[in-house]
Structures are given as C-alpha cells and as structure tokens.
Amino acid sequence: MSDTSNNYVNFFQAKKGIKSWIFTLDHKRIALLYLYAVMSFFLVGVLLGLLMRLELIAPGETIMKATMYNQTFTLHGVIMIFLFIIPSVPAIFGNFFLPIMIGTDDVAFPRLNLLSWWLYIAGATLALLTLVVGEGPADTGWTFYAPYSVQTGTNVTMAVMAAFILGFSSILTGLNFIVTIHRLRTPKMKWFNMPLFTWALYATSWIQLLATPVIGITLLMIVAERVFGVGLFDPAIGGDPILYQHLFWIYSHPAVYIMILPAMGIISEIIPTAAHRTIFGYKAIAISSLAIAFVGYFVWGHHMFTSGMSGPARIIFSILTFLVAIPSAIKVFNWTATLYKGSIEINTPLLYTLAFIFQFSVGGLTGLVVGALAADVHIHDTYFVVGHFHYVMFGGTGFAMFGALHYWFPKIWGKMYNTLVAKVGFTILFIGFNVLYFPMFVLGLLGMPRRYYDYLPEFTLWNQVSTVGSWILATGLIIVIINLINAYRKGAKAPVNPWGGVTLEWQVKSPPPLHNFDRMPIVSEDGPYDFSEEYKQKIKQA
Amino acid sequence: MMEHFVLPNSGHVRDAESNKLGMWLFLFTELLLFGGLFIVYLVYRALNPDAFLLASFELSIPMGTINTVVLLTSSMTIAMSITALQKGKKELALYLMMATVAAALIFMVIKFFEWNAKIHHGLFPGMETYSSLPAGESLFFFLYFFMTGLHALHVIIGAIFIAVVIAKVGSDKVTGERISLLENSGLYWHLVDVIWIYLFPLFYLIH
Amino acid sequence: MKENEIQHITSFREHFSTYVSLVILTIMTVAVSVFGADLLSLTVLTAMAIATTKAVVVGYYFMHLKYDPMIYRLLVGIVMLLFVVFMILTIFDYVFR
Structure with a gap:
C-alpha cells in the first residue's frame, strides 16, 4: 500500500456532472449527498436554536411573540430530530463506510439506497414548505401531541406527512443495511469479526425497521383525525388522549437509540485507533448494542410519568428504564479501559471522543434522574429535561458526528485539514456547548418550565449565561466548518492511513476507488482491532 | 485499463437470498404498521366492550366469511404458481397467478358492497348517523374503516404486484431459475392474507 | 451470491x-x-x-418458513414477541387505571 501515485480513478473522478450525483447508485456518493443535505438542515436548526436563545435572553417578549416561539421550537425539533440526528450518522457515515468496513463494494440494494435519499429530500422539502404554505409551521412541539395537534390551525397535516415520508426513508436505509450485513460480508469476516461501528449500525437498523412503522401509522391517524374530525383520542366518545402518547413514544423512545447507537459505534472505532491497541471487551460492546436496542423498545412509558398513566405501569416503566443504563455503562467502562495504558495519540477525533464520553455520561446520568419516577414528577417538563437530552443528543451524537467527520475526512476526500485550527475549533465548541446547556440543569431544578417564550425574573441570570454559551458554540461551529471547507478546497494530500487504523477502510486508497477494493481485503482472524505487527506486515505485503 | 477486480461478495450481483431477506424485513414493517392499529383496537375494545359488541352486529358474518375463504384460496393459488414455475409448467403458473388476481378482484367487489351498505347507513366517519352514535361505537366504525381500508389498499397493491410478475413470467424475465420476484410477490400476498385472518374475527365475530 | x-x-x-x-x-x-x-x-x-x-x-x-433457514423463523419469532410485549405493556396501563 506504499503506492500513493495517482494511477487509479477514485470515485470522485469516475463520473462528472450533477446527474452523476443525484442519480448515482454508488454508496459513497449517496453518503456525500446525505452529508451536504443533512449539514445544511443542521445549520438551519442551529439558526432556529440561536433565535430561541436570543428570545430567552431576557424575560418577556424580546424578539418574537409566543406563537412564533412555539413554531420556532417545533421546527427546531422537527429539523434536528428527523432531518439531522436520525439520518446523520447512519445515512452519512454508515452509507460510506459500512460496505467498506465489511469488505464489499456497495450496499445490498443500491437503487433502494438512492430512493431513500430522494424520500429524505421530499420529506425535507415538505417540512420546509410548512413555512410558507397555509397558516404557518406547526406549533405543537415535535411530539404532535393530541388533542392540540388536531385542533390547532397551523400546518400540522403537512408537517406530519413530512415526518411520515422521512420515516419511510429511514426504514429503507435500515432494511438495506441489515441485508448488507447479513449477506455481503467478505467471506472471511465472521459476525464477531465485524468492526463495532458495523455492530452499532446493525442494532440501529433493527430499531429503524421495527419502530418507525408505528409512528407512521400514528401520524396517519393524526391526519385522519384532522380530515374527518372523528375524535379518535377524545374521551367524550370513549377514546383516550394518553393512547396517542403511548403510540408516539413506542416509536420515539427507540428512536433516541437510533440517534445514539451509531454515535457509540463511532466512538468504538476512534478509541482503539487513537490508543493503538485492541478494544477492551469487544464482544461486550457488540452485544450491548443489541441489548440497548432490545431493552430500548420497552421503556417508552417514562416519557409519560405525569400524563395520568396508571401507577403500576409507571413503576414498571421506571424499573425497565434503569435496565438500559447497564449496557450503556458497559460501553463507557470498556472505552475507558481501552485507553488505560494505551499509547494514546491526542488527535482531533480523540478530542471529540473524550468530549463525547464526558457529555454522554452527564446526559446519561441525568437520564437516570428523570427516569426515576419520584424525581421526574418534579422535574418533568422543566429545563432539566431539555438539558438532559441536549447533552445526550448534541453533546453525544453531535460531537461523535463531528469526531467521525475529522476521523474519516482524510479517507473520504484524500486531504488533510489544519489540525491546529481543528483543535482550537473543538475547544471553543466544547466550552460553548457546556456553557449553553449546563445552566439548563440548574434552571430546571429551580423550576423553570420548558416550551415558554417568557420566564420569571429570578431565572434571568442563568438564561443569560446560556444565551452567551450559544454564541460561543456558534463561533466554534463556524471555525470547525470553515476549517473543513478549506481542507476540502486546498488541503494537503493525506496519507492512506493517517491515524494507524486497522479496520478495512484503511486498506483502500484515499479517496476510495469506485469499487472500493482492488484486491481481496485482508481480514485478521483475531478480530477487527488487530494491532499486531504480523497483521500489519500481511497488509503491507499485499 | 484492466477490467476492474470484482469481489465475490459484490453488492452488484443478483442474489435471490438477499431479495428474500429484504422482502421479509419489509413484511415486518408492514406488520408493525398494522400493529399500531391493533394496539388502538385492543385498548378501545377494552375500554368500550359493550359498544364494540353492539356495533359489530352491523357487519355481515356471511360476507366476511366468504371473503376470508376467497383470500385463503388466493393464497393457495399463488403458492401453487411458485411450485408450477419451479417444475417448469409456465402456463399453469400463469393461470394460477391470474386466479390470484381474480380472487383479489372478487374480494374488493364484496368489500365494496359491504362498505357501500355502511356508508348508506351514514356510518362513515363524519356522516350524520356516525356523529350521533353512542360513545365507543363510533370508535369501532372508525377503526373498521381505517383498518379494512388500509388492508384493501394492500390488496390492491398486492394485485398490481402480481400483475407485474405475470407480465415478467410471460416474457421469461422471471423463470424457475430466477424466481425470486414471484416468491416475493407471494410473500407479500400471504401477508395480506395473514392480516385479514386477524381482522376477520376482531371485527365480524365479536359475540 | x-x-x-x-x-x-x-x-x-x-x-x-x-x-x-x-x-x-x-x-x-x-x-x-x-x-x-x-x-x-x-x-x-x-x-x-x-x-x-x-x-x-x-x-x-x-x-415456506418450514423449509427456510432457521434465521427466518428466529426473526419472525422475535418480531412477534416484540409486538406482543408492546401490547402487554400498553394494556398494563389501562388495566390498572
């Protein structure tokens, strides 16, 4: 692999023109299509978040009225959940690296893969159209709770249809990945020879496949309600509004594992590479992904502790919730154990990883606080919950995504970014994040409710700290993104394997050739994280 | 330039087993799509047992039974068509597939008359009689129309799917050796049948 | 393949x-x-x-599940189990209200 000359055609050069992109069947190009689209929507979501924080810089109306604030946080939620976090890691890095990491040249159904992207674009367009069509964007919160969602005059029907279509896109991606992992592994790769990112994607795909249809049908019920005005969730005719919440969270709780599991997979890749040693507890991490996916199906009720659900049901759901902490903790302990006594190289991806472990732990442990029935009754629907899920979703998945971007950037584009700027950007992002979200825990414990554009004067100080944090975070984001764009345009040529990774993607050239592999990939029999000299020799000789 | 190296496990090679696994996974999503509705049914029937019983008397057991048998028959014919094509009896396979599509049509016609009668009585959501129904009964009819309607949509999709496969078998694009499309249309059709197997007792046979 | x-x-x-x-x-x-x-x-x-x-x-x-590889029966079983648990956990709420 010492060959760094340019005598091969990489997947960028294989074809040119816009049609070669938007109708491509190549998993790598589809991944990049997702990357550009997802990142664009991420920036829109960030902008909406900044506006909300600006409104909350002082009590009373600052820059927007109550209705507009409600619409802003709904759109922020819909964009960040359905357009950013859910597709972020699986659809971008999963698409790009899953086939390479298991040693094949594409996913099992390339056409279906393209269809998924088009559905994503269709759903995204519909979500954004709610801005300009009819009575304005939905003001229900991303949860679309009945009965308000069937009564409000805003564009709920359209927003719900957008979520329905995006769900379809997500299902098809999951289906594609499961079949790919089952059928297209390189002949020597047994199940327990797969990289952990692949395991994480496998578990995620099962959630996408089996949970998303439930939200699909639930959203259709909302549409039917709005069209026929039946009162499906109306107690006056024998219905029950809490049933909507059940159906919604049967999907939406597993969906938070769609968001976090692939991020955990990324962390499991970066850590052994940065520590230059095999991962600690490979099988435990692999199986804990499946365990999280499985147990995650049965804990949805913890979103409904204060909704009027029966007492025994609340207790059961609270107990089940605590079970999910076990596999999550297994992962965290194994990651830290891998770092222990490793020859660690502090590179940018590792910084994001360490930030992930810290922020995910904060988010995870506060998750146990809200998962505890008695505590939740007090902090439900306060800023404590907002702080909790931003620590997990943004501090966890968001940071892992940026870590992945820095880890695989040289592989995707064959170029290297300025590492100093990357580290500076990371530091500002990390500080900004914690200044933005940590005050929310305090505000929540003080009793500030979420989803209001206004608050009591005694909450002012912490809100101002938080808003300042949002500016620091935005600065960090701008530095990080500009640094990557600069690298894309005029970065220095990157070596094939800049970090010394041993999973299969480091055996292919950068950027990868159209068909990924020019020869059979070499799989170690000692698992995917074989840092032994023999294995490295074998790769060199090939 | 050399011909590029092709992996033995390439994603660009036709793989019948992948197609079948993909179809099964898709069927799982269909099951859970209906699953959400079955959960609504379960809860509302538990909350309104008497209303559901009274409302179910509006449905005709003979019509429901006939439709059940029609769908079972069609399930058998599509399964047999696979056997026929595998044994090289292309013509027989085509007839059996056409019989399946015909059964789908019969099912839809019977369904149409059933729906029509209910709509005549003003039982469709939003209509006058419907709106004056006692609590619980309106939920029954909403679920009846929603679930059998969604099921009917699947019958139509399934019939179109099989019609496409008929054309492909006719032009030898699907043969005994390359049968996975026919098998997949069969799997889909059986799923439509399985869902009806549950809908039938839940709506028609409450006693 | x-x-x-x-x-x-x-x-x-x-x-x-x-x-x-x-x-x-x-x-x-x-x-x-x-x-x-x-x-x-x-x-x-x-x-x-x-x-x-x-x-x-x-x-x-x-x-054709009878003649398919074990994995298909396993998957169908798991999916059915999952759905049954969904129903049990949901109805659990209503039984005790």
Whole structure:
C-alpha cells in the first residue's frame, strides 16, 4: 500500500456532472449527498436554536411573540430530530463506510439506497414548505401531541406527512443495511469479526425497521383525525388522549437509540485507533448494542410519568428504564479501559471522543434522574429535561458526528485539514456547548418550565449565561466548518492511513476507488482491532 | 485499463437470498404498521366492550366469511404458481397467478358492497348517523374503516404486484431459475392474507 | 451470491392440504362465534388462538418458513414477541387505571 501515485480513478473522478450525483447508485456518493443535505438542515436548526436563545435572553417578549416561539421550537425539533440526528450518522457515515468496513463494494440494494435519499429530500422539502404554505409551521412541539395537534390551525397535516415520508426513508436505509450485513460480508469476516461501528449500525437498523412503522401509522391517524374530525383520542366518545402518547413514544423512545447507537459505534472505532491497541471487551460492546436496542423498545412509558398513566405501569416503566443504563455503562467502562495504558495519540477525533464520553455520561446520568419516577414528577417538563437530552443528543451524537467527520475526512476526500485550527475549533465548541446547556440543569431544578417564550425574573441570570454559551458554540461551529471547507478546497494530500487504523477502510486508497477494493481485503482472524505487527506486515505485503 | 477486480461478495450481483431477506424485513414493517392499529383496537375494545359488541352486529358474518375463504384460496393459488414455475409448467403458473388476481378482484367487489351498505347507513366517519352514535361505537366504525381500508389498499397493491410478475413470467424475465420476484410477490400476498385472518374475527365475530 | 442454491419445491398436494386445514379452521372460528356465545370472554381467546394457528400455518407452509433457514423463523419469532410485549405493556396501563 506504499503506492500513493495517482494511477487509479477514485470515485470522485469516475463520473462528472450533477446527474452523476443525484442519480448515482454508488454508496459513497449517496453518503456525500446525505452529508451536504443533512449539514445544511443542521445549520438551519442551529439558526432556529440561536433565535430561541436570543428570545430567552431576557424575560418577556424580546424578539418574537409566543406563537412564533412555539413554531420556532417545533421546527427546531422537527429539523434536528428527523432531518439531522436520525439520518446523520447512519445515512452519512454508515452509507460510506459500512460496505467498506465489511469488505464489499456497495450496499445490498443500491437503487433502494438512492430512493431513500430522494424520500429524505421530499420529506425535507415538505417540512420546509410548512413555512410558507397555509397558516404557518406547526406549533405543537415535535411530539404532535393530541388533542392540540388536531385542533390547532397551523400546518400540522403537512408537517406530519413530512415526518411520515422521512420515516419511510429511514426504514429503507435500515432494511438495506441489515441485508448488507447479513449477506455481503467478505467471506472471511465472521459476525464477531465485524468492526463495532458495523455492530452499532446493525442494532440501529433493527430499531429503524421495527419502530418507525408505528409512528407512521400514528401520524396517519393524526391526519385522519384532522380530515374527518372523528375524535379518535377524545374521551367524550370513549377514546383516550394518553393512547396517542403511548403510540408516539413506542416509536420515539427507540428512536433516541437510533440517534445514539451509531454515535457509540463511532466512538468504538476512534478509541482503539487513537490508543493503538485492541478494544477492551469487544464482544461486550457488540452485544450491548443489541441489548440497548432490545431493552430500548420497552421503556417508552417514562416519557409519560405525569400524563395520568396508571401507577403500576409507571413503576414498571421506571424499573425497565434503569435496565438500559447497564449496557450503556458497559460501553463507557470498556472505552475507558481501552485507553488505560494505551499509547494514546491526542488527535482531533480523540478530542471529540473524550468530549463525547464526558457529555454522554452527564446526559446519561441525568437520564437516570428523570427516569426515576419520584424525581421526574418534579422535574418533568422543566429545563432539566431539555438539558438532559441536549447533552445526550448534541453533546453525544453531535460531537461523535463531528469526531467521525475529522476521523474519516482524510479517507473520504484524500486531504488533510489544519489540525491546529481543528483543535482550537473543538475547544471553543466544547466550552460553548457546556456553557449553553449546563445552566439548563440548574434552571430546571429551580423550576423553570420548558416550551415558554417568557420566564420569571429570578431565572434571568442563568438564561443569560446560556444565551452567551450559544454564541460561543456558534463561533466554534463556524471555525470547525470553515476549517473543513478549506481542507476540502486546498488541503494537503493525506496519507492512506493517517491515524494507524486497522479496520478495512484503511486498506483502500484515499479517496476510495469506485469499487472500493482492488484486491481481496485482508481480514485478521483475531478480530477487527488487530494491532499486531504480523497483521500489519500481511497488509503491507499485499 | 484492466477490467476492474470484482469481489465475490459484490453488492452488484443478483442474489435471490438477499431479495428474500429484504422482502421479509419489509413484511415486518408492514406488520408493525398494522400493529399500531391493533394496539388502538385492543385498548378501545377494552375500554368500550359493550359498544364494540353492539356495533359489530352491523357487519355481515356471511360476507366476511366468504371473503376470508376467497383470500385463503388466493393464497393457495399463488403458492401453487411458485411450485408450477419451479417444475417448469409456465402456463399453469400463469393461470394460477391470474386466479390470484381474480380472487383479489372478487374480494374488493364484496368489500365494496359491504362498505357501500355502511356508508348508506351514514356510518362513515363524519356522516350524520356516525356523529350521533353512542360513545365507543363510533370508535369501532372508525377503526373498521381505517383498518379494512388500509388492508384493501394492500390488496390492491398486492394485485398490481402480481400483475407485474405475470407480465415478467410471460416474457421469461422471471423463470424457475430466477424466481425470486414471484416468491416475493407471494410473500407479500400471504401477508395480506395473514392480516385479514386477524381482522376477520376482531371485527365480524365479536359475540 | 449463491444463485444456484438447491431450492425446496413444495408439492401441489401439500399446498392443497394446507388450504383445506385453513378452511376448516375458518369454519371453526365462525362456529364458535355464532353458536358458542355462552362462552363469553373465552370466545375472544378462542378466536385469537384459532387466528394465530391460521397465521402460523400460512407462514409455515405457504410462506415456506418450514423449509427456510432457521434465521427466518428466529426473526419472525422475535418480531412477534416484540409486538406482543408492546401490547402487554400498553394494556398494563389501562388495566390498572
């Protein structure tokens, strides 16, 4: 692999023109299509978040009225959940690296893969159209709770249809990945020879496949309600509004594992590479992904502790919730154990990883606080919950995504970014994040409710700290993104394997050739994280 | 330039087993799509047992039974068509597939008359009689129309799917050796049948 | 990948006997409903038991699960289990309200 000359055609050069992109069947190009689209929507979501924080810089109306604030946080939620976090890691890095990491040249159904992207674009367009069509964007919160969602005059029907279509896109991606992992592994790769990112994607795909249809049908019920005005969730005719919440969270709780599991997979890749040693507890991490996916199906009720659900049901759901902490903790302990006594190289991806472990732990442990029935009754629907899920979703998945971007950037584009700027950007992002979200825990414990554009004067100080944090975070984001764009345009040529990774993607050239592999990939029999000299020799000789 | 190296496990090679696994996974999503509705049914029937019983008397057991048998028959014919094509009896396979599509049509016609009668009585959501129904009964009819309607949509999709496969078998694009499309249309059709197997007792046979 | 795997061909006879047993089960479930009204709540259970039997027969014979690799039966089983647990956990709320 010492060959760094340019005598091969990489997947960028294989074809040119816009049609070669938007109708491509190549998993790598589809991944990049997702990357550009997802990142664009991420920036829109960030902008909406900044506006909300600006409104909350002082009590009373600052820059927007109550209705507009409600619409802003709904759109922020819909964009960040359905357009950013859910597709972020699986659809971008999963698409790009899953086939390479298991040693094949594409996913099992390339056409279906393209269809998924088009559905994503269709759903995204519909979500954004709610801005300009009819009575304005939905003001229900991303949860679309009945009965308000069937009564409000805003564009709920359209927003719900957008979520329905995006769900379809997500299902098809999951289906594609499961079949790919089952059928297209390189002949020597047994199940327990797969990289952990692949395991994480496998578990995620099962959630996408089996949970998303439930939200699909639930959203259709909302549409039917709005069209026929039946009162499906109306107690006056024998219905029950809490049933909507059940159906919604049967999907939406597993969906938070769609968001976090692939991020955990990324962390499991970066850590052994940065520590230059095999991962600690490979099988435990692999199986804990499946365990999280499985147990995650049965804990949805913890979103409904204060909704009027029966007492025994609340207790059961609270107990089940605590079970999910076990596999999550297994992962965290194994990651830290891998770092222990490793020859660690502090590179940018590792910084994001360490930030992930810290922020995910904060988010995870506060998750146990809200998962505890008695505590939740007090902090439900306060800023404590907002702080909790931003620590997990943004501090966890968001940071892992940026870590992945820095880890695989040289592989995707064959170029290297300025590492100093990357580290500076990371530091500002990390500080900004914690200044933005940590005050929310305090505000929540003080009793500030979420989803209001206004608050009591005694909450002012912490809100101002938080808003300042949002500016620091935005600065960090701008530095990080500009640094990557600069690298894309005029970065220095990157070596094939800049970090010394041993999973299969480091055996292919950068950027990868159209068909990924020019020869059979070499799989170690000692698992995917074989840092032994023999294995490295074998790769060199090939 | 050399011909590029092709992996033995390439994603660009036709793989019948992948197609079948993909179809099964898709069927799982269909099951859970209906699953959400079955959960609504379960809860509302538990909350309104008497209303559901009274409302179910509006449905005709003979019509429901006939439709059940029609769908079972069609399930058998599509399964047999696979056997026929595998044994090289292309013509027989085509007839059996056409019989399946015909059964789908019969099912839809019977369904149409059933729906029509209910709509005549003003039982469709939003209509006058419907709106004056006692609590619980309106939920029954909403679920009846929603679930059998969604099921009917699947019958139509399934019939179109099989019609496409008929054309492909006719032009030898699907043969005994390359049968996975026919098998997949069969799997889909059986799923439509399985869902009806549950809908039938839940709506028609409450006693 | 394995285009030439040996396929199992189900006989016409087997399909027909499957069909006959399904029709018999249908007649049974109608009969229980129409003539067995005094069984009360048991009728629901019987109806569901018969429906599940029918679904298993369709899956096992018509959908070829009997002759497919173990993994398919395993996956179907897990998905069914998952759905049943969804129902149990949901109804658990309502039973104790």
